[in-house]
Amino acid sequence: MVTKLPLAVLLSASMLLSGCTVVDLDENGQPILPKDPAAKASFSSQTPQQIAQENWDSRVLKGAQDRALTWNDMKNKSTALKAETSSSVFVKATGTVTAVSDDAERERLLTVTINGESVPVAIGPVIRSNAIRDAAGFKFEEFTNQVQFARLTKALNQQNVQQLPKIDGSWVGKPVQLTLAVTLQPQRIEDAVAVVIKQEQP
Structure with a gap:
């Protein structure tokens, strides 16, 4: 025997169904929920100095250790970049120091010959480059x-x-091992910052 449902029940069920939203699922079958527009940014309660100190080992040094390209791979990546684009990466290389800026300069440079190429490397105390931030993957x-990001x-x-x-x-004339944060433009290095630098033992 077929039981007829009251009209009010049918209307209520219809309204509930019409209010449902289809949610996409990820590769594990879990619902993908939209980002809450009122949610605070991950670092909203921290100063830039606190973020740098607390993330230095985990995001900068470990990132450089795990993801650093070879010099040749970095050059190939630069060649593959499209016009008007840039990319920041970590790079490991060895070379020979050919010049060091005077101590009195604020934006000191270490010039290193790497694979026959003379490369100016920023060593501070003033460094004007986003290379470390961007190579470490901060978004x-x-x-x-x-302002906080800058x-x-x-x-x-x-x-x-x-x-x-x-x-x-x-250091001039000495061989060195380098880990650099490098910002690339198509076919060229825009800037390079020394993250780790050690003199090679003879």
Whole structure:
């Protein structure tokens, strides 16, 4: 025997069904929920200095260790970039120091010959580059606004300078091992920042 449902029940069920939203599932069958527009950015409660200090080992040094390209792979990546694009990566290389800026300069450079190419490498104390921030994978979406994101660049560069060894004219002519944060443009290196630098033992 077929039981007829009251009209009010049918209307209520219809309204419930019409209000349902189909949610996409990820590869594990879990629902993909949209980002809450009211949610705070990951680093909203921290200063750029705190972010740099707390993430230095895990995102910068470990990122450089795990993802650093060889010099040749980095050059190939630069060649493959499309016009008007850039990319920041970590690179490991060896070379010979050919020049060191005077200690009195604020934006000091170490010039290193790598694979026959003369490469200026920023060593501070003032570094004007986003290379470390971007190579480490920090994203704008993690921050409250553009100002906080930009200030992280300065904080990371300052943190970096503090852990570099003292570099002076005695390094000229010496072989070195380098880990660099490099910003690439098509067919060229825009800038390179020393993250780890050690003199090779004879």
